[in-house]
Amino acid sequence: MNRKIKYLIWDWNGTLFNDVRLGIDIINKLLNQNNLPEITFERYRSIFTFPVSYYYKTAGFDFSKTPFEILGKLFMDEYEKRKYQMNLFDGAREILELAKNKGIGQSVLSAYKHDTLVEILKHYQISEYFENVSGLDNIYAGSKEHLGIELRKKLNFKKEEILFIGDTLHDADVAKAMDVNCVLISNGHQSAERLMDNGNIVLSDIRELKNLI
The missing domain is CATH 3.40.50.1000 (HAD superfamily/HAD-like)
Structure with missing residues (x-):
């Protein structure tokens, strides 16, 4: 090459x-808000995928209770607030x-x-x-x-x-x-x-x- x-x-x-740590922090915040167990750094990197809706399901979210569109919007709202804390x-x-x-x-x-x-x-x-x-x-x-x-x-x-x-x-x-x-x-x-x-x-x-x- x-x-x-x-x-x-x-x-x-x-x-x-x-932005990996930021992504993990925000997804854990959403899991907490939905009374679901948090995921570790290792677990996150073993399940993260595209489309990201697939990994949300694997993380434990039930889209019949909270649609992905809502979860995705909540994630990105928090991400946009904090993205300049990363580098x-x-x-x-x-x-x-x-x-x-x-x-x-x-x-x-x-x-x-x-x-x-x-x-x-x-x-x-x-x-x-x-x-x-x-x-x-x-x-x-x-x-x-x-x-x-x-x-x-x-x-x-x-x-x-x-x-x-x-x-x-x-x-x-x-x-x-x-x-x-x-x-x-x-x-x-x-x-x-x-x-x-x-x-x-x-x-x-x-x-x-x-x-x-």
Whole structure:
């Protein structure tokens, strides 16, 4: 893969942005409010998935009592209040700058709502690194595969020249749908054990990308 990469496609939450602990804290708050047992860090990373409604069910929520639309809205309202308490993963800016200096193009592809994604990239002063920013048109974090396919149409590069970087099996699925290479980083929303399914390339830290680009 080394020296061939001309374009990076970044996932946001859990890949560049370290919001894992925030996500766990908020879901536990909702579980408490619904008289359900909290989940641990390890349990969270073993059940988190896309669409996120699936993991809400596994966490214990009963949608016949409280619909997912309500739970999802409560989650995002709290997330939006607290998102600026978080920060990028250590080494993220370094890798973004390294790619820029090497002339490697970069985009963000996320299940986060598009307008809030644009806003948060500006807040953390990294908008300049990205040619394209693609987010969903809603707050419910479903599949972003359709966004990936649309982005792929804009990129005039071969499969081996594009690297998708994410932190979930959904990212690997999206990369496959886009027909691009993928690496997953295991300090985000899913554990290394889960990410290794299907022979995915898994890194433990974003700084390991230095060896791939």
